[in-house]
Amino acid sequence: MSNHQPDQHAGICEHSGEQDHVSIYIRDMLCGMPPTSPKHSISRVPHHLREVNEKAYDPEVLAIGPYHHGNDKFKFMEEQKQRYLRRLLERRNEGSIDRYMSALKELEWLARNCYAETIDSSQEDFLAMMLIDGCFIVEFFCKCIKKELRDKDDPVMLGRGIRTRIRRDLLLLENQLPLFILSRLYDLTKGQDEHHDFNDVATEYFNIELGGPSRNWTIDKSQGEHLLHLYHMWRTSGLPKTPQLECKTVMPSATELRESVVRFRALQGGELSDIKFENGTLEIPVLLVEDNTETQFRNLIAYEQYRQSRGINYFTDYVILLDCLINSSKDVEVLRRAGIIKNYLGDDKMVAQMLNKIADYITAYDSYYSKIFKNVNAYCDVWTVKLRRAYFHSPWAFMPIPVAFSLLLTVAQTVFSILSYIKQS
Numbered sequence: 001m002s003n004h005q006p007d008q009h010a011g012i013c014e015h016s017g018e019q020d021h022v023s024i025y026i027r028d029m030l031c032g033m034p035p036t037s038p039k040h041s042i043s044r045v046p047h048h049l050r051e052v053n054e055k056a057y058d059p060e061v062l063a064i065g066p067y068h069h070g071n072d073k074f075k076f077m078e079e080q081k082q083r084y085l086r087r088l089l090e091r092r093n094e095g096s097i098d099r100y101m102s103a104l105k106e107l108e109w110l111a112r113n114c115y116a117e118t119i120d121s122s123q124e125d126f127l128a129m130m131l132i133d134g135c136f137i138v139e140f141f142c143k144c145i146k147k148e149l150r151d152k153d154d155p156v157m158l159g160r161g162i163r164t165r166i167r168r169d170l171l172l173l174e175n176q177l178p179l180f181i182l183s184r185l186y187d188l189t190k191g192q193d194e195h196h197d198f199n200d201v202a203t204e205y206f207n208i209e210l211g212g213p214s215r216n217w218t219i220d221k222s223q224g225e226h227l228l229h230l231y232h233m234w235r236t237s238g239l240p241k242t243p244q245l246e247c248k249t250v251m252p253s254a255t256e257l258r259e260s261v262v263r264f265r266a267l268q269g270g271e272l273s274d275i276k277f278e279n280g281t282l283e284i285p286v287l288l289v290e291d292n293t294e295t296q297f298r299n300l301i302a303y304e305q306y307r308q309s310r311g312i313n314y315f316t317d318y319v320i321l322l323d324c325l326i327n328s329s330k331d332v333e334v335l336r337r338a339g340i341i342k343n344y345l346g347d348d349k350m351v352a353q354m355l356n357k358i359a360d361y362i363t364a365y366d367s368y369y370s371k372i373f374k375n376v377n378a379y380c381d382v383w384t385v386k387l388r389r390a391y392f393h394s395p396w397a398f399m400p401i402p403v404a405f406s407l408l409l410t411v412a413q414t415v416f417s418i419l420s421y422i423k424q425s
Helices: 021-031 072-091 098-113 123-145 162-170 179-189 198-210 227-236 254-259 293-306 314-325 329-337 348-358 370-392 401-424
Strands: 263-267 276-278 281-285 287-289 341-343
Touching: 072 123, 098 123, 098 179, 123 162, 123 179, 123 198, 162 198, 179 198, 179 227, 198 227, 227 293, 227 314, 254 263, 254 329, 276 370, 293 314, 293 348, 314 348, 314 370, 329 341, 329 348, 341 348
Parallel strands: 263 281, 287 341
Antiparallel strands: 276 281
């Protein structure tokens, strides 16, 4: 490496007279430890999360950065990354990569320090990876935004479904480059008439490929760590910073709430902060459940769970809320019929199992939706008290409450059917 790191073990590594072989062994082991970093922004997904569904954290077609580098399954995209670099240099009329290498050498130590694990690659391999992977992302984003930059024989842009799989892989926690590397490479490759920065390009790509937030949003461009972090900021920018209160993240399931006369209403184009409970109606933004929904949620949650800054866990708390509402396929059916869940997996049971498993091993001490939990539970408690009072003063008191309630619903449906028939007649 080109930059020397401060020796944090100087006192330990100094020879201090006679020592036995065990002491020497331990001293050498401690001296070989790399210095600690004040901040690692790119880490592996912890084993206890990974083992639930490893595929959700692994790239399908595109490896970015050191954690999945060198795997033969990504050989096709490795060739495409090199083609993209060559095409970029041709478009910029550059016959050499010297100025790119010079810029990356200055950032090498900072880039290595972003990874939670020590990267054993040589300087040559590490910088080559940063250049090839970084320029691919820059060029790929530009091609997605500007159709005139696309080549007629480009299998990445023309291949069936490959852009969707690349989009998925770019938002994996373990598949990241430091954002300052991408920003530096973009600055070196953009034309004189291009005045925006890489964050603008990335968020425009998100908007095109994933659909933008329905609100005005702003991003603190100095704080971005990597693409997944940038995407997280983009999705949550402008959301209210409501106080998080310690609460029991428990509420009845959707089926049980419906039996408690809670109504469900779908909110079109809503955001994570738009879940509301008023006058017995639980309003929830529409959730599209697709093939990559689980992967996206899992990686956003893994990022929230293990980031070093203490912020609101928007996606973690959202999934925990859904996990409370959904215990079975019947609960998914209730929300689907209300228009809250758009199921493109085809099977309500699959959706229930997916959302239940995502919440496994997640740590939550408070919730962004603490007010929702509190108000829904209070409403159900009041409704239960009223029902019991009415029930024990009725001639049906000898029946179990669920049976009596079922009979009441049947009678009500029959009355509505008769009234509807009379109206039509």
